[in-house]
Amino acid sequence: MTTVSSAEHSRRDFLYIATGAVGVVGAAAALVPLIAQMNPDASTIAAGAPVEIDLAPIADGQIVKVFWRSKPIFISHRTKKDIEEAQKVDVANLPDPEPDSERVKQGHDQWLVVIGICTHLGCIPLAHQGEYDGWFCPCHGSQYDTAGRIRKGPAPKNLPLPPYAFISDTKIRIG
Amino acid sequence: MSGHATYQPTNRVLQWLEKRLPIGGLVHSSFIAYPTPRNLNYWWAFGGILSFMLGVQIITGIVLAMHYTPHVDMAFKSIEIVMRDVNFGWLLRYLHANGAAMFFLAVYIHMFRGLYYGSYKEPREVLWILGVILYLLMMATGFMGYVLVWGQMSFWAATVITNLFSAIPGVGDAIVTWLWGGYAVGNPTLNRFYSLHYLLPFVIAGVVVLHVWALHVTGQNNPTGIEPKSDQDTVSFTPYATIKDGFLMVCFCILFAWFVFYIPNFLGHSDNYIPANPAVTPSEIVPEWYYLPFYAILRSIPNKLLGVIALFGSIGILAFLPWLDTSKVRSARYRPLFRQFFWLFVIAAVGLGWLGTKPPEGIYVILARILTFYYFAFFLIVLPLLGIFEKTKPLPNSISESVLGAKA
Numbered sequence: 130m131t132t133v134s135s136a137e138h139s140r141r142d143f144l145y146i147a148t149g150a151v152g153v154v155g156a157a158a159a160l161v162p163l164i165a166q167m168n169p170d171a172s173t174i175a176a177g178a179p180v181e182i183d184l185a186p187i188a189d190g191q192i193v194k195v196f197w198r199s200k201p202i203f204i205s206h207r208t209k210k211d212i213e214e215a216q217k218v219d220v221a222n223l224p225d226p227e228p229d230s231e232r233v234k235q236g237h238d239q240w241l242v243v244i245g246i247c248t249h250l251g252c253i254p255l256a257h258q259g260e261y262d263g264w265f266c267p268c269h270g271s272q273y274d275t276a277g278r279i280r281k282g283p284a285p286k287n288l289p290l291p292p293y294a295f296i297s298d299t300k301i302r303i304g
Numbered sequence: 305m306s307g308h309a310t311y312q313p314t315n316r317v318l319q320w321l322e323k324r325l326p327i328g329g330l331v332h333s334s335f336i337a338y339p340t341p342r343n344l345n346y347w348w349a350f351g352g353i354l355s356f357m358l359g360v361q362i363i364t365g366i367v368l369a370m371h372y373t374p375h376v377d378m379a380f381k382s383i384e385i386v387m388r389d390v391n392f393g394w395l396l397r398y399l400h401a402n403g404a405a406m407f408f409l410a411v412y413i414h415m416f417r418g419l420y421y422g423s424y425k426e427p428r429e430v431l432w433i434l435g436v437i438l439y440l441l442m443m444a445t446g447f448m449g450y451v452l453v454w455g456q457m458s459f460w461a462a463t464v465i466t467n468l469f470s471a472i473p474g475v476g477d478a479i480v481t482w483l484w485g486g487y488a489v490g491n492p493t494l495n496r497f498y499s500l501h502y503l504l505p506f507v508i509a510g511v512v513v514l515h516v517w518a519l520h521v522t523g524q525n526n527p528t529g530i531e532p533k534s535d536q537d538t539v540s541f542t543p544y545a546t547i548k549d550g551f552l553m554v555c556f557c558i559l560f561a562w563f564v565f566y567i568p569n570f571l572g573h574s575d576n577y578i579p580a581n582p583a584v585t586p587s588e589i590v591p592e593w594y595y596l597p598f599y600a601i602l603r604s605i606p607n608k609l610l611g612v613i614a615l616f617g618s619i620g621i622l623a624f625l626p627w628l629d630t631s632k633v634r635s636a637r638y639r640p641l642f643r644q645f646f647w648l649f650v651i652a653a654v655g656l657g658w659l660g661t662k663p664p665e666g667i668y669v670i671l672a673r674i675l676t677f678y679y680f681a682f683f684l685i686v687l688p689l690l691g692i693f694e695k696t697k698p699l700p701n702s703i704s705e706s707v708l709g710a711k712a
Binding site for chain 2: 177
């Protein structure tokens, strides 16, 4: 830099840059509420509190749909055949490898609880359909097995497990 | 370009105004004296038709907003009230819904016109990119408007489209929650879509001003693709272009009216007359016809992230067209090879649209993959190479010569 005004650089330029920097920080700070307002509000979060589900009325082989945080949750009362099919699969060959034991709570093999949203683009798969006796997504043809694992189609992942725990043998709390 | 009349108001009031705000002169030089190439054909009339359709959509939209309730419990019902109870509500809604389809029909013709005659080439790159931005804005606006109906197709379209963003590694889920304002598509989503659906048409109108501004800086392209060289090559915008645009606009309105009055639901999906139900996905999900080619591209790729990238890439690639096409000759009239590839591209785009309506299985998947490959190959392989290898036909010396023959 060999400009004539180089001697004047220090002070005035510092003020310009400092003023500009404050302006940029201020504008960025103003963006925070504008962006944050779009995230779930307090009532939406509060409505996402845990729910308790009584499993007793769900018959063997039946799949029910409940809602938690406005997401459909599938609760599948799996038959012996369902469980066997889910356990004998060669886990290493699955697109998203997970053994059946990681999909259910220990000692509750007959209960599969998954979030019923296709991991492809969010449609709700249909129960008891497809080649693996699990779920079939009507939107883009993804197929899930009796452990809710992706077996075929464009979905990248298994049906996710919601956070839940058994309160008693016939009651769970989701959330 | 000189030679055409300039604005000289004789009225005292207009003279007074002109000295303070030269708006009369601006309108006169832009829409009356503005020189247009004398050889423009009817494919050049769609810019005017698009402006007209934007006006139709804004006017019908504003009045529909007076009757619509953006709440999940009332949205669907408020639209049924528009259809049954509001005076002329059925007409206004059918105009708006079919108007969107007509808008897209016109924009596709307008885009293919630009592609055929090389209207994106130097010095019109910015003009073209502004057009791509307008097209993206139209897609976003059309999608959000479709969601407002809050029928089954609305709800699941909103779910599928917002979930496209979940493919982004790491932050995808957080972005989707932010878009929704909840844990699924719900009332906050509907509210914000309504707000944005009202806003975006005015953003479009603003970008249209830039688009027209850029057009008036470079001047219009024309079927020969060579620039006007003298006053002989141009005619004034009014009456020549105004009358020609106006005539085709009337013809276009006949088509529009045929849809509105005779087959108003032909382009819609009957499932959208079922109120939105977050618990049941319809057995087949199909977007509106104007998104079908991109939907087919998304489905033709078996990997989620790559499918989403291909979907956005297929639109984004248009912005790079001015640099992907390496040929110096603009118009397809003088590019025999390009012309064949162009028509293949039109067939591929329409074919993808047809495949978008078919279930993603068997032969349809294979066909969709072939056409998707061609779609991208056209931009990334064919256009760059044609500029090098194609032997173009000789260009005429001037627009007048091409119209009147060499003797003129």
